[in-house]
Amino acid sequence: xxxxxxxLATETNTFAPIPTDRRAxxxxxxxxxxxxxxxxxxxSAPMIAARELAAAEGLTLIEGTATWxxxxxxVGRAAYESLRDExxxxxxxxxxxxxxxxxxxxxxVAEGYDDCEGDLLxxxxxxxxxxCTIGAELDLHAHLTETMVRAADLIVSFxxxxxxxxxxxxxxxxxxxxxxxxxxxxxxxxxxxxRAIGGFMTSREPxxxxxxxxxxxxxxxxxxxxxxxxxxxxxxxxxxxxxxxxYADGDADAAARLAEQLGREILSWGRAGVPPHPKPTExxxxxxxxxxxxxxxxxxxxxxxxxxxxxxxxxxEALLARPEIPAALGALWDPVAASFCIAAGAGxxxxxRFGGKATPSSGRPVDATVTVRxxxxxxxxxxxxxxxxxxxxxxxxxxxxxxxxxxxRAQTFNPAVFTELGIDLxxxxxxxxxxxxxxxxxxxxxxxxxxxxxxxxxxxxDTARIPYTKVRRPIWPLDPHPFAAVG
Numbered sequence: 075x076x077x078x079x080x081x082l083a084t085e086t087n088t089f090a091p092i093p094t095d096r097r098a099x100x101x102x103x104x105x106x107x108x109x110x111x112x113x114x115x116x117x118s119a120p121m122i123a124a125r126e127l128a129a130a131e132g133l134t135l136i137e138g139t140a141t142w143x144x145x146x147x148x149v150g151r152a153a154y155e156s157l158r159d160e161x162x163x164x165x166x167x168x169x170x171x172x173x174x175x176x177x178x179x180x181x182x183v184a185e186g187y188d189d190c191e192g193d194l195l196x197x198x199x200x201x202x203x204x205x206c207t208i209g210a211e212l213d214l215h216a217h218l219t220e221t222m223v224r225a226a227d228l229i230v231s232f233x234x235x236x237x238x239x240x241x242x243x244x245x246x247x248x249x250x251x252x253x254x255x256x257x258x259x260x261x262x263x264x265x266x267x268x269r270a271i272g273g274f275m276t277s278r279e280p281x282x283x284x285x286x287x288x289x290x291x292x293x294x295x296x297x298x299x300x301x302x303x304x305x306x307x308x309x310x311x312x313x314x315x316x317x318x319x320x321y322a323d324g325d326a327d328a329a330a331r332l333a334e335q336l337g338r339e340i341l342s343w344g345r346a347g348v349p350p351h352p353k354p355t356e357x358x359x360x361x362x363x364x365x366x367x368x369x370x371x372x373x374x375x376x377x378x379x380x381x382x383x384x385x386x387x388x389x390x391e392a393l394l395a396r397p398e399i400p401a402a403l404g405a406l407w408d409p410v411a412a413s414f415c416i417a418a419g420a421g422x423x424x425x426x427r428f429g430g431k432a433t434p435s436s437g438r439p440v441d442a443t444v445t446v447r448x449x450x451x452x453x454x455x456x457x458x459x460x461x462x463x464x465x466x467x468x469x470x471x472x473x474x475x476x477x478x479x480x481x482x483r484a485q486t487f488n489p490a491v492f493t494e495l496g497i498d499l500x501x502x503x504x505x506x507x508x509x510x511x512x513x514x515x516x517x518x519x520x521x522x523x524x525x526x527x528x529x530x531x532x533x534x535x536d537t538a539r540i541p542y543t544k545v546r547r548p549i550w551p552l553d554p555h556p557f558a559a560v561g
Contacts, residue, residue: 075131075255078168078202079124080138080161081177082194083117085215087308087381088183089534090147091433096156098143102482105140107164115460116237117142119244120175120211127248133173138164140177144483145381154184158194165201172255174198174208175248180216180231181306188311188544192221199225209251211244213237215273217313218303220265227254228261229319231301233285234276236512241459250298250321261298261321264329266337268316269557270550271537273304274340274347277514281347284340296323297332302340307537308380314545316340341555351528351535354392358399361504366522368402368505370513374526375533376436377510378483383407383432384508387440388529390429390477393504394440397473402499403506404478404491405453405464412479415468416449426470428479435531444470444477448495453480455494457487457512469495476502485509488516 084094103115114122118140128135138161143149165174176198182190191210198208209228212218214235222229230247232240253259274281288300298321305315318337322329340347351374352360361369376386384407393401411428418424423445430439446468453467465481469492476497486507492499499505499520507513518524534540538551548556 075172076134077173078136078171079175081118081140083179084143085145085181086183088310090381092146094146094149096153099141102144103142107137110140114241118177119241120177123244123248124175136168149184151185173251176210178210180212189219192219195225207251207255209247215306216303218317219313236514260324262326264333266318266333268337271307310542351526357525357527364523367503369523370521371506372526374510375535379485380533382532385429387429387437389506400474400502401504402476402502405480407483408479409481412468412481415446422446433532442472455488455490
C-alpha cells in the first residue's frame, strides 16, 4: 500500500494589513520532500503520523512538501498557486497511491481563493482518483466547507483550544484512513452548520467536560470521529462560522443526528464558553487583588496567531504607569528595536523606541531609556511537541518592567520566551503574554491566576461589529439566531 503525505497551511486574517507571500512560508517553515524534522509543527503533524503508520504497517511512504506561514493577511495568488502546484506535481509523480494524508489549516484565504483547502482537496481528488482514501487534519479554527467534506474521505480537526492535541488527532486521522483503505470502515459524514460565529476554550468549563465527552464517544456505537470547528471570525468569507462534523460507520443518519445534537448543545451555552475580558487598568487591578504571582494577563487581541502584528503597546503603557509593579511583557514584535539591542549588547543602556507600528489600534510607540538584559540570535521555545523560533531577540528593562522584543511574529507559547533571556517570572507580579489561549497549557502551572484582557485590537474583538461583506446570512451575533435562543 502506498501513502502520500504533505502539508500546506496558514491562517488568514483578511482584515490584517500584513501580506503573505511565498517568502512568508519559506521563512517560517518550509521542508522539501524528506526534509521534515522528526517532530511535528502545528499543521504538519500528519507527516509524523504518516511516518509512524508506514513503519508500523509496512507501507510505502512518499513525502511531499510541508510548509507553514505565520498567520497574517491575504495570501498572494502566486504564492498559493505555486505551493499548491508543487504538492500536486509531487502527488502526480507518486501515483498510484492508496492514501493521501494532508496537514492543512482550514482558514487559508488567497487572492482569488476564499477556500484554499477546498480547492487543494478537490484537485487532489481529481489526481488521486475515486479509489484513493484522502484524509486531512484541520485546525479547529477552520472554515469547514462542503467542498472540503465532499473532496475528502475523512477530516479530523483539533479538539483542544489551546491546541495541545495536534499530533494525537493526526494519529487518529492516519488510523482511520488506513482502516478505510483496507475496507474495515465506511465513513459517512454529516456537517451541521450552527449558524453562529463564536467558540469556546477547552481550558475551562463548559468546554473542558464537553471535549472529554467527545473523546469518549469516538469508537463507540459506530461513531468514528467528531470534529467541532469553531471557525475563524477574522475572515470575510462565505463559510465563516462554527460547525460540527461527525463521521459514523456506514450510517449518515446517525452522524447527522449526533452532529445536530452537539451543535445545539454548544449554542445553548451562549457566551459561557468565553471568559470576561476587562480593560487594561481593570485587569491590572484584578491581578493585584490575586494573592501571589505571577498573574498572567493575556493580550488576546494582539495575538500573532490571529494574523496581527503582536506589537501593541497598550498593556506596556498601562504597566509603565504603575512603575511599582514588577512585571514582564512579551514577546512584542519589533525586529528593528531587537536589532538595535543586539547591536548594543547585553548590559548596554540606550534610548529606544519600540512597538506601536502596525495599526492605529496597536497603540503609540514607547520611547524610553532601556537597559539590555540579554540578547540571542535565535530565541527558540517549545510548543507541545514542536519548536518555534522567534528569531533574533532581546530582553530590555525599564524600571521594574522587562520586555522581550522579537524579530519573528509568534505567540508566547511558553515561559521560555522570558526564562531563556534570564527573566525570573517568580519575581514578577504580572506577566503579559501575546496569545489568545495557546499559552495556557505551559503557563497555568506557574500562574497564580489568568486574566484575558481586551486592549481593543488590532484583531477584531467584537464579532457583531466586524464589517463582513461575504458571510452567509443570517448568522449570530450579526443577526438573531435562526433556530436557537443564543445570548
